[in-house]
Amino acid sequence: MRLKDKVAVITGAAQGIGKATARLFHAEGAKLMLCDLEGGVLESAAKEVSAGSNSVNFLPCNVAKREECEATIQKAIEAFGHVDILVNNAGITKDNLLMRMSDDEWNMVIDVNLKGAFNFAKACVRPMMKQRYGRIINIASVVGLMGNPGQANYCASKAGLIGMTKSMAKELASRNILCNAIAPGFIKTRMTDVLPEEIKKSMLNMISIGRFGEPDEIAKVCLFLASDDISYVTGQVISVNGGLYM
């Protein structure tokens, strides 16, 4: 078991990549605090992941709201005594061409994808510094590296997350808090299900491995970055994109 007795907080854990990560972390012995905006779906995900054990806790939370993030970390500490791992996974898209993009579309995506990760990192960092141990994993995106038409807000949020990861890595390395990012390519989740068929087709043509990714394929890299195997790895962005972008 690679995460035995470690405590992990995962945001956006109700479905998709977050839920797959929760399932794998639980199987590897971690205690979990799961959060998501969608309380009902989160509750059933937590039940499914825990499979009757008492090592999975959950709290509905909007990552864009600082107080709610602090309350989630507080609850994790009350339940399990400490927090070792943070996976900033919650994310949204509000796609539009720049000339049509509203302030709301811009602000919402930045608030959830970038500020949300800042809020959770800030809430975790003090207890992690005290215990001189931490793993922070930010789920960025391939488009934060390569850009994408119609996603100026989303790409900016994910590129921002990469810059934040590197800064945090430099600030926190001396306290044994390692911060890394994952840049997934096209992964089969609710976020990509809604895309028009012709966009999916043109994406598929660009993927060297010739298929879309599964949430589990991101979860496995997340497990590696959460584990003790990365004692000399920080400030890195691991691309998991089937060769979509190199």
Ligand SMILES: NC(=O)c1ccc[n+]([C@@H]2O[C@H](COP(=O)([O-])OP(=O)(O)OC[C@H]3O[C@@H](n4cnc5c(N)ncnc54)[C@H](O)[C@@H]3O)[C@@H](O)[C@H]2O)c1
């Ligand atoms: N699916 C992909 O192809 C892909 C590619 C690159 C990056 N990503 C990133 O991976 C992460 C997970 O996405 P996914 O594909 O599993 O999508 P998803 O829509 O299945 O899951 C995202 C989860 O985040 C939650 N969420 C949204 N806003 C929130 C908020 N304000 N507070 C708390 N929770 C909130 C949603 O309710 C949902 O459960 C996101 O950050 C996404 O940007 C996904």
